[in-house]
Amino acid sequence: MKDITVGVIGCGYWGPNLIRNFNENQHTALTHICDLNKEKVERMKLRYPHVAVTTDYRELLKDKSLDAVAVATPVSSHYRLVREALEAGKHVLVEKPFTPTVKEAERLVELAHKKGRVLLVDHTFIYTGAVRDIRSRIDAGELGDIFYFDSVRVNLGLFQHDVNVVWDLAPHDLSIMDYLVAEEPVSVVATGAAHTPGGLEDVAYLTLRFRGDLIAHFHVNWMSPVKIRKVIIGGSKKMVVFDDLDPAEKVKIYDKGISLSKANEKTVHQSLVQYRIGDMHAPAIGNREALGVEVEHFADCIRNSKAPLTGGDAGLRVVRVLEAADKSLKKGGVRVSL
Amino acid sequence: MKDITVGVIGCGYWGPNLIRNFNENQHTALTHICDLNKEKVERMKLRYPHVAVTTDYRELLKDKSLDAVAVATPVSSHYRLVREALEAGKHVLVEKPFTPTVKEAERLVELAHKKGRVLLVDHTFIYTGAVRDIRSRIDAGELGDIFYFDSVRVNLGLFQHDVNVVWDLAPHDLSIMDYLVAEEPVSVVATGAAHTPGGLEDVAYLTLRFRGDLIAHFHVNWMSPVKIRKVIIGGSKKMVVFDDLDPAEKVKIYDKGISLSKANEKTVHQSLVQYRIGDMHAPAIGNREALGVEVEHFADCIRNSKAPLTGGDAGLRVVRVLEAADKSLKKGGVRVSL
Amino acid sequence: MKDITVGVIGCGYWGPNLIRNFNENQHTALTHICDLNKEKVERMKLRYPHVAVTTDYRELLKDKSLDAVAVATPVSSHYRLVREALEAGKHVLVEKPFTPTVKEAERLVELAHKKGRVLLVDHTFIYTGAVRDIRSRIDAGELGDIFYFDSVRVNLGLFQHDVNVVWDLAPHDLSIMDYLVAEEPVSVVATGAAHTPGGLEDVAYLTLRFRGDLIAHFHVNWMSPVKIRKVIIGGSKKMVVFDDLDPAEKVKIYDKGISLSKANEKTVHQSLVQYRIGDMHAPAIGNREALGVEVEHFADCIRNSKAPLTGGDAGLRVVRVLEAADKSLKKGGVRVSL
């Protein structure tokens, strides 16, 4: 039964995907579409004639019959829109990055809690079969201790005009890391460069350190001639390569690593390290659209008062790293504590 | 005519390749092989019965008829061996990394100059058809301004016992960068982690900054389940991918990039950046063994009193970055000026 | 101006793509949708509320205001539907394979000619940027004489229930060959096997011979664990690889081949053949949807009374090979003349 009414604010790059998924989901009824651009909403009206369209988001907030809103506007407007929506008693799904500042993210988390509303940050990758598969292996101890998390997300474009490449691309990988790695980072070192007049960094590198030996690194780049979307996770028992561009085998589990002769841990280093080269295994991964899974989960959280898998707290953790990375970047790569 | 006599010191991993190439080159006569390990030199004697073998390198230095020595021993012994060889009037080819410290490298450069001997550091990649091809394009202005140099060199092993992954793997890519990029770096930020009792870093990331917008980054890792050897160079006109593991197309030149509308450079950022997606071109690259080319070049430098392409000065520049990177690494990623 | 009214018959696998493209094209107005399955047309009505839907195709043919129909039904019904549509004065776009027999194809070609209507067979690949690019190179003589055309189209499924793997998959590659190669084949040898109770071949190999040295080969397979879509074209001057699954470089032009020393053509064979290994070049290929280009071309042919690029004659040539291949297949691989 389509018992949850939803309105979508923002019809830019991602909004139409939200609209399509809310329209198709069996539990959600798409009732409103909003965008500042009149032409855009009119085009949407042609495709979804049963939906009310407007250029004023306040119409949605005022509508008592509307249960939830999805916010897919530029990040600078997230705080205001999400705050007003929560205050109007709506459940909210909001695009990543959650907010431009940690302070705003904290306030929204608090507000959602106070209002008892579901606040879900659209960390889409968490709803893919690939990331779920990796998580279940980590939970089962299959990888052992996590040694490193290495991510590369590069391609030519899409240049953003309001945020740099870190805010544009890193949220994807930071949210994956946040979901997969149990620990929280303690510091960030970020380096990068800008090659256009506007001064927004188009290439950047982030290193995150944790309490132990774990290290995480993120390479994001808008100026690469080739497209790469690859995460390598090194564990003490097994290692994983997640290649999002491989149509057939997105996740590969390698039974490879090193063995240490425990007894002699104190003795000379050279004799300790031995390589282990075992089989590779690529599990069959379902190809259901992640956003469909997410929308279903959002509906489930609303119907059953559950905490979402990627709630405001997850959004906040990612923003915390982004804010610190920006600070490090601006100072030429100083280490910033979290 | 085999008119240059050469002795090789060190029969470990790389020494046998030097031995084979000096034996086969038309200008060099392999006359001595030396290693501390008696068994190793005896095995070499079986394969090269016409060569004198010894476990004492001083025998080579004392031999007046010997023109040159190649030093392929652990890096900690480079300074002493190269110094004594130069003082004995020999020309020297020495493995990379050149020396463990900048100070030692500087002294050897000075000594070689004083003695008027050829001192060549074995930056093998500079002698590959692939790197030569890229250099000639940069020289011809085909790439335009260099925006970034991004290198990844990861695989499982080979764990070294005396140096960390930076000293083991980064010299390859630093020497390539040194050869390709006209500018010298001004600072290094290095992060990394060690996951074995011995405490040697097995994964590390280096960022180099230059006077302008150029940024260089190096990812080295001994603990990767997959082998990657890839350099991406972003230029204002064209971009290059050098994939050393691609047997067919090692170098790909992409006619891709961004165009800026110059007239409006001061106006709003959004309207300026436009993508340019053109053809890709993979030049045929000769597959002559790089070490053979290098040995030939070494002989040519000796015979004609030329300065080698990868002389002590190039070795010194690489060691300068390595030393600074180690310093940064030990301090958790502080920026170290060069 | 949307001045051509179009109705689509068949809402199975491909029909919805035709519907979407006719709806979006600036010159065509989608006015009717038809399928035997009532549920399917009702689902379409939801998405396209402005369109008349029906389960009886005769309603379309009777509608005087309807200019054209697209037939996307099982191949066994093509002849009857296309014939009736042409007789009703409609222009027709029909799915490939055109018809189940040569005789029917010939009759439809004749009928379209007699009626002066546009008859376009949906050989979609001919409308891709990749195939167009290759054709323009062949026309310009860049490849020299064509030596061979080798095609592989394999994957797991989609098992058809009415036709074997040859009729299901080979039309794609036969139409590409028909478009690229100037000559017509003179004979077919086909081998294959069936591994399911129904007896429909799920793997097959076709060899086509021409008047000269040209040979064409087609591998089609429904039972492959991996998906391959690759055409290799060997020319006397250059060679082409068209890999439809490569998202970045679908077409690669190799400056490779052999050179023959003409003067000695009569002398011993061994001294004549020399390899030529030159550069590889991957042209930038536009990524406009082929079906959109095709629909536009269909409209253009109707408006300007042009002969379509993939008319009934092209469809007939492909069916001629298919029919002969089936005959060869049934007889265990005898050569069948065309």
Added chain:
Amino acid sequence: MKDITVGVIGCGYWGPNLIRNFNENQHTALTHICDLNKEKVERMKLRYPHVAVTTDYRELLKDKSLDAVAVATPVSSHYRLVREALEAGKHVLVEKPFTPTVKEAERLVELAHKKGRVLLVDHTFIYTGAVRDIRSRIDAGELGDIFYFDSVRVNLGLFQHDVNVVWDLAPHDLSIMDYLVAEEPVSVVATGAAHTPGGLEDVAYLTLRFRGDLIAHFHVNWMSPVKIRKVIIGGSKKMVVFDDLDPAEKVKIYDKGISLSKANEKTVHQSLVQYRIGDMHAPAIGNREALGVEVEHFADCIRNSKAPLTGGDAGLRVVRVLEAADKSLKKGGVRVSL
């Protein structure tokens, strides 16, 4: 103990590999090297000064102390050399293809049997870890019934002057099929074309049929711009891809296929076939040199009077297919019974 003395006849492309392996094997002592070309044997003498070299193979056959010979000469000389060697009481390892005719192969098999000597045909691939791994899975029933065996071996060159591409390249894949597939083929259909004055086919396609539904196909080509070495084996339970050019994962086992609903086998076809898409598994494959394993096996057969894994009978089975394929090829693709 090096208790088996071996002489190698033929120092062309492959001979030096045999020489190196016989020299290094712990059980075999390389004592003679022979080639018609004086220069070649003299060059070998420099590398192996302890070995007797000659341009007259009869010297080897006359030497009573010589236990075995390896024949790596052009195929046209195999019959005479192997026959004389067997008659002289030598054990023989001979290059593939075994002989140019079935008749000769049969005689040599008979002769070896009569003389009680080991006769091993150098089907090198059978001694690779990859092929062994696949065989063990087939033996264990892991693949179920074999549906098809599809092989592609293409590249630019090496043009042979005495045999066409079928005799040059297909023996590799025919020997792999012969080893992996329990059944023997009953017929061959071969098509191909020649594009050089000499008239030797440079591209060819072979289809083999067996008693049941199994089909095997071989694509060999000297004129391909890209190098492919791939075998796909489809089984009723699992499927295998053997990519000899993949440095990391040569063998991939796919848990993919179709399931048939047995109960309804007689009912309509459409409801029967269901896809099964499971995991992929790439076993770790040892990288020991296949020729080293083969030489060891040859020595073992001699020392322990064992029948070799790839004896004259295996060589004969491959020649039987080659001869029939040639016959089919010459007649433009007629089916030839075996």
